[in-house]
Amino acid sequence: MQDIGSAPRLTGSAMVFTPQGRVVGSVSGGCVEGDVLERAREAILNGSPAQGTYGISDDDAVAVGLTCGxxxxxxxxxxxxxxxxxxxxxxxxxxxxxxxxxxxx
Known part of the structure; x- marks a missing residue:
C-alpha cells in the first residue's frame, strides 16, 4: 500500500487473504478492506494482479468509508x-x- 496525504495506515501496510477466507493484517484500518477483499477474490480467481486507488474525491472512496482526506x-x-x-x-x-x-x- 502507498498513501498520499492523510491515511489511516502507513505506506507498506499489508493484508493477507488466504484461500480458506482468513484475513490477516490491514491496509486501511477497515475503511476500504471490504473492497480490497473483493479485488483479492477476483485476483485469486483469474490469477492476475489488480490495483485500486481510493481517495476522498472518488465516489468509491466515500462509498467504502475513506474519509481521512x-x-x-x-x-x-x-x-x-x-x-x-x-x-x-x-x-x-x-x-x-x-x-x-x-x-x-
Missing part, C-alpha cells in the same frame, strides 16, 4: 510459495502464539 494505492496480487518463497515464513509467523514482526514489513 488522503489517497491509498493498493496492489492486490495472488501469491504462492513459487512466486513468493517468503510466504512460508510469513505464515509461520502469523500462526505462532506470539507473532514476531516479519522482516518483510
Amino acid at each position: 488522503g489517497t491509498l494505492e493498493i496492489l492486490v496480487e495472488p501469491v504462492d510459495i513459487h512466486t513468493f518463497p517468503e510466504l512460508v515464513e510469513v505464515m509461520e509467523s502469523v500462526r505462532a502464539p506470539s507473532p514476531q514482526p516479519s522482516p518483510l514489513w
Whole structure:
C-alpha cells in the first residue's frame, strides 16, 4: 500500500487473504478492506494482479468509508510459495502464539 496525504495506515501496510477466507493484517484500518477483499477474490480467481486507488474525491472512496482526506494505492496480487518463497515464513509467523514482526514489513 502507498498513501498520499492523510491515511489511516502507513505506506507498506499489508493484508493477507488466504484461500480458506482468513484475513490477516490491514491496509486501511477497515475503511476500504471490504473492497480490497473483493479485488483479492477476483485476483485469486483469474490469477492476475489488480490495483485500486481510493481517495476522498472518488465516489468509491466515500462509498467504502475513506474519509481521512488522503489517497491509498493498493496492489492486490495472488501469491504462492513459487512466486513468493517468503510466504512460508510469513505464515509461520502469523500462526505462532506470539507473532514476531516479519522482516518483510
